[in-house]
Amino acid sequence: MNTEYNDNREYKNALDGLRFSEEAKARMAKRLMDTMERPEQAPETRRRVRRMPRIAVIGVAAALALGVGASATGVLKTAGEAFAGVFGPTADTEIIDKIGRPVGASDTDNGVTVTADAIIGDKYHYAVTYSIEKKDGAAFDIDLTDTVGEGLLPMGFADGDTSLMGYFGGAHGGSYFYDADPADNAIQYVETREISDGEVRGHAVRAKFSDLCVYAENDTGELERRVIAEGDWSLKFNLDFEDTSVSLPAGQTFELNGMNAVIDEITLSPLALRVDYTVDSTVQWDENAQSGRQSEHDSAQMHKYFESVQILVNRKDGASIDLSNAGGSIRPEGGKTVCQKGDIFTEIIPIEEIASLTVAGMEIPVQ
Structure with missing residues (x-):
């Protein structure tokens, strides 16, 4: 039985600052959780216990791009630069740069590029921060001020799968979107994972995403999904980092x-x-x-x-x-x-x- 446990307390708290009713907040939290968190396959007897990640809350693994099926574009960010919006501007960038790695693997479809900027990790955890942007420099059709508390954007992919190649054990984690710099046209996407069996280091990550979406409640209180960028993106990169655990x-x-x-x-x-x-x-x-x-x-x-x-x-x-x-x-x-x-x-x-x-x-x- 592979079921997850999550009381949604963090996402409910994040929703408190918006205009929705309490019932609407609870519904939206539940639906966003169901949409944004996709657990890895696990043995039938194992139960997942997870929490929704927050901005500046991540744990994780570092990587180098394999360059298979993806191309690097632009100037590579350092791990410290890429994770500044995650751990905050006062984060110890020396440690992040030591144990994290820039990636730079990217894929473009329908004029939209998804880039794995960097990853950082330890023995059992890894996180990847991505940038999503239009090649023509235009902004996405989304109100970046309408956040779900703590800077989280009510976004998701219509379909997505991130897995460790050759790993068949249990895993759990989460994902979220935020805007690191309102002055540019990129949106950031963060994925976190903890694995239950074996160690993270040495595996390769294969990430596949389809159709970037934004979520909002309609007049009847139903959560609707609107596609703001159609496409299919596939990236692959190695988890190769200094484990300081x-x-x-x-x-x-x-x-x-x-x-x-x-x-x-x-x-x-x-x-x-x-x-x-x-x-x-x-x-x-x-x-x-x-x-x-x-x-x-x-x-x-x-x-x-x-x-x-x-x-x-x-x-x-x-x-x-x-x-x-x-x-x-x-x-x-x-x-x-x-x-x-x-x-x-x-x-x-x-x-x-x-x-x-x-x-x-x-x-x-x-x-």
């Missing part, structure tokens, strides 16, 4: 809602954190739940095994980042439940600035 001591045991659990792995990078743990009990899914919908029973199981695990990143300056609502995966295996919980930081954080992690109430020193 570190593994922290694992094996700690803890009590989770009356069950015994053990930490299997903790992986930390300047971009993201992931905690793998196993619960000595089998999660029980509702076999009668409707496809694509989470029942009350499954919601309770998700909280019991996954959501209730607290994760904090404690910085040396005294600030803490709460990742308790992070995404990940959960699956029954051999009479136990295997969980992976992780997230991308809202900024680049040098590992030397992190004092410790708190996982399920246990403090784990970083250095």
Whole structure:
């Protein structure tokens, strides 16, 4: 059963600043989530737990263009330049340029060019930032001020598929559009992924997109899709980057809602954190739940095994980042439940600035 969990809290909050009614906001959030997030194929027993990415929230992997089926145009952006709109203008560009890579792979159809500008990543995560622009320099037919909070644009592709070539394990993630520079005619598109099996580095990405669209609610409250650029775009590039992830001591045991659990792995990078743990009990899914919908029973199981695990990143300056609502995966295996919980930081954080992690109430020193 490959279903996703997402309560849409972030997108609902983003919609609060618009003129829609509360009911309309909820509907639009749900539909945009369904449209913009496309999970990779995964084993039937694995469940996806994910969060909608925010502007300045990404985690990820770096790459070099293969140049197959695509051509590079214009001047390559550095990884720091390409991700400035993602991690913010004050992001540590030295770290981004060290572990990220410019890509420059592009494809043009019907006068519209899609370019993979750069990617950045760690052991289990990668993100790609794309630019989409018309070759004639004209702007797209969209109101760039009508954002869905935090600069997100209500856009999507009519069809799209991004996959790691030769990878057959589970993956989850998200995508979003934003405008990095109102002075130019380009729109930025960001994809993020976390894989569940194996490592990111060394794989090639194949990305295919069709028909660029904008979404808006009509007078009856229905979400409508309008195509603003027809075309089919295909790009391919390698994930080849410097992985700066570190593994922290694992094996700690803890009590989770009356069950015994053990930490299997903790992986930390300047971009993201992931905690793998196993619960000595089998999660029980509702076999009668409707496809694509989470029942009350499954919601309770998700909280019991996954959501209730607290994760904090404690910085040396005294600030803490709460990742308790992070995404990940959960699956029954051999009479136990295997969980992976992780997230991308809202900024680049040098590992030397992190004092410790708190996982399920246990403090784990970083250095």
